[in-house]
Amino acid sequence: MNASEIGEFVGALFILLGGIMSVISVYGLLRLPDVYTRSHAATKSSTLAVLLTLLGAFIYFWSTAHFISVRLLLGIVFVFLTAPVAGHLLVRAAYRSNVKLADISGTDDLHDVLHKEEK
Amino acid sequence: MLAQLLLNIVIAFLWMLLIDEDEIILTTFFAGFLVGIGVIFLMHRFFGTRFYLRRVYATFKLLLIFIWELIQSSVLVLKQILSPKLKIQPGIFRHETVLRSDLEITMISLLLTLTPGSVVMEVSPEGNVLYVHAMDVESERGAILSQLKNFEKAIMEVTR
Structure with missing residues (x-):
């Protein structure tokens, strides 16, 4: 087993892990009770999944074709820049339009603050 | 902070020019950059900021x-x-x-x-x-x- 074969294997392993992680996040999306907890499953677990997939592709091209793909790395950077902004805005908009938290929820420190602002 | 980085690049550039090779070689620039890091590490307290x-x-x-x-x-x-x-x-x-x-x-x-x-x-x-x-x-x-x-x-x- 030479170096390029090992690289191929590692890349494939990363992509497989990323795929498994996406499947689990979709399962979480279907299963969790409300918007807020779903956003955890949807936006967050998928950041790691995307990271693993792109990294796997990067390692694969690097080891087999000796080609350092800057575009894949830039893809990771931009996913990591945009995903949290989208997640934050979705959750914030949901809360501001009075979407209820799930019944199992515990503390809610934000409710009083926003309510006071409205008065 | 930015001033230090800029100075480091200037030192690297000067190093490359003073070596006076026929063409621009990137490794010479990096050698100059390393020298610049050494110089700035010794001098950084005069900037009043951290290295x-x-x-x-x-x-x-x-x-x-x-x-x-x-x-x-x-x-x-x-x-x-x-x-x-x-x-x-x-x-x-x-x-x-x-x-x-x-x-x-x-x-x-x-x-x-x-x-x-x-x-x-x-x-x-x-x-x-x-x-x-x-x-x-x-x-x-x-x-x-x-x-x-x-x-x-x-x-x-x-x-x-």
């Missing part, structure tokens, strides 16, 4: 801490999703941050939102209170708080 590579090092450390937290909390969230009975108690808690400037607040919200299990829902208008929605508040409070402290410390090393 700029220390900030680069702090950024690198922040990145490593972030990746570690990302993996840890991803595993946690995946475990919670896959557990046969949902035993979570999501909730919103408020956290007063010690960070002050806009850049620092943006960085901590970005990092917190990126790590699974916590989303920043609101930032107070003054910018010193974060409202964080967490997947499992009661049993994970300690873990989330220690994660917050970790990030705050690492960010402060970068920006101050």
Whole structure:
């Protein structure tokens, strides 16, 4: 087993892990009770999944074709820049339009603050 | 900080010109850059600021801490999703941050939102209170708080 074969294997392993992680996040999306907890499953677990997939592709091209793909790395950077902004805005908009938290929820420190602002 | 980096590049450029080769060779530039790092390390106290590579090092450390937290909390969230009975108690808690400037607040919200299990829902208008929605508040409070402290410390090393 030479170096390029090992690289191929590692890349494939990363992509497989990323795929498994996406499947689990979709399962979480279907299963969790409300918007807020779903956003955890949807936006967050998928950041790691995307990271693993792109990294796997990067390692694969690097080891087999000796080609350092800057575009894949830039893809990771931009996913990591945009995903949290989208997640934050979705959750914030949901809360501001009075979407209820799930019944199992515990503390809610934000409710009083926003309510006071409205008065 | 920026002045030090600029000076370093100037030193590298001068080094390349003074070696006076027939063509521009990148390795000569990097040799000059290394020399520049040495010179600036000896001289940096005259700038009145910290050595700029220390900030680069702090950024690198922040990145490593972030990746570690990302993996840890991803595993946690995946475990919670896959557990046969949902035993979570999501909730919103408020956290007063010690960070002050806009850049620092943006960085901590970005990092917190990126790590699974916590989303920043609101930032107070003054910018010193974060409202964080967490997947499992009661049993994970300690873990989330220690994660917050970790990030705050690492960010402060970068920006101050």
